[in-house]
Amino acid sequence: MRITRRTMLQGAAGVAAMFGQRASAVTEMDLGDIRITTVSDGYLSLPESFLIGDLPRDEARAILDEAGIAPGGFAPPCNVTLLRKGTQTVLFDAGAGPSFMQSAGRLPGTLAALDLSPEDITHVIFTHGHPDHLWGVIDDFDEPLFANARHFIGRVERDYWMDPRTPDTIGAARQSFVAGAARRIALLGDRLETAEDGDMILEDVMARMSAGHTPGHMSFEIGEGRALVAGDAIGNAHLAFARPGWPMPADQDPELAARTREALLEELAERGMPLIGFHLPGGGIGEVARTGEGYLYVPRA
Numbered sequence: 001m002r003i004t005r006r007t008m009l010q011g012a013a014g015v016a017a018m019f020g021q022r023a024s025a026v027t028e029m030d031l032g033d034i035r036i037t038t039v040s041d042g043y044l045s046l047p048e049s050f051l052i053g054d055l056p057r058d059e060a061r062a063i064l065d066e067a068g069i070a071p072g073g074f075a076p077p078c079n080v081t082l083l084r085k086g087t088q089t090v091l092f093d094a095g096a097g098p099s100f101m102q103s104a105g106r107l108p109g110t111l112a113a114l115d116l117s118p119e120d121i122t123h124v125i126f127t128h129g130h131p132d133h134l135w136g137v138i139d140d141f142d143e144p145l146f147a148n149a150r151h152f153i154g155r156v157e158r159d160y161w162m163d164p165r166t167p168d169t170i171g172a173a174r175q176s177f178v179a180g181a182a183r184r185i186a187l188l189g190d191r192l193e194t195a196e197d198g199d200m201i202l203e204d205v206m207a208r209m210s211a212g213h214t215p216g217h218m219s220f221e222i223g224e225g226r227a228l229v230a231g232d233a234i235g236n237a238h239l240a241f242a243r244p245g246w247p248m249p250a251d252q253d254p255e256l257a258a259r260t261r262e263a264l265l266e267e268l269a270e271r272g273m274p275l276i277g278f279h280l281p282g283g284g285i286g287e288v289a290r291t292g293e294g295y296l297y298v299p300r301a
């Protein structure tokens, strides 16, 4: 058998299945003629400081204990959203690729398990330019992985990562994010199109600015209020729901991100609109319920 990239990836998916890891899509949602599937890119491995930072420690710890997040590190899942309708096969974000974290970058294998190759993808739509969302768009040979796809990102987001001032303003902790994003955006070149707030990227996909996690972060409304691909605008299932107004250390502009998050959660609860979150558990598809002080994530799976 001739070994190609595709057969290697299929092999990798088989190995993952053998070890009982999630190698296929776990959650599906049918919205009329639109089928939504979340496909795993793996998970991140992060220190607890990434969650708690300067937040009131005891109160935060109690919420995390209740969510089953033990002190030390935590491992949020990465759910890439796949939308299929007619001839459209659309990915929201591209995963981390091979060079960010060992535990992530599994999207090609997961797609192969669904009998999809990168060439089958018709559109790749980015929520933002962080490594776990953008870096997987370029393969080991510095070529766009999704060779037949149109690619979209918010214009504000693209401009931010390409701005020569960004390395000086982003802070030491995220320094490597800038070079990584700028390199990939440059490699995509003309293949990367930009979107503005309110743009209909596809008939059923409306771009919605949801800034704060990054300066040009976008979420995407599917159909008319049928679901929201929230990206990292609602970044976890515990603190972000229980205390949405808290400034979270994972967000680049914590105050703006908190306002965005509060508004989105209230809207999702009010409209009874399903939410698809990149780092939410159970495949990332769920609903938002109001509680006394905040909100609760109700996973579908």
Ligand SMILES: [Zn+2]
Residues within 6 Å of the ligand: 130, 132, 133, 232, 278, 279
């Ligand atoms: Zn993320």
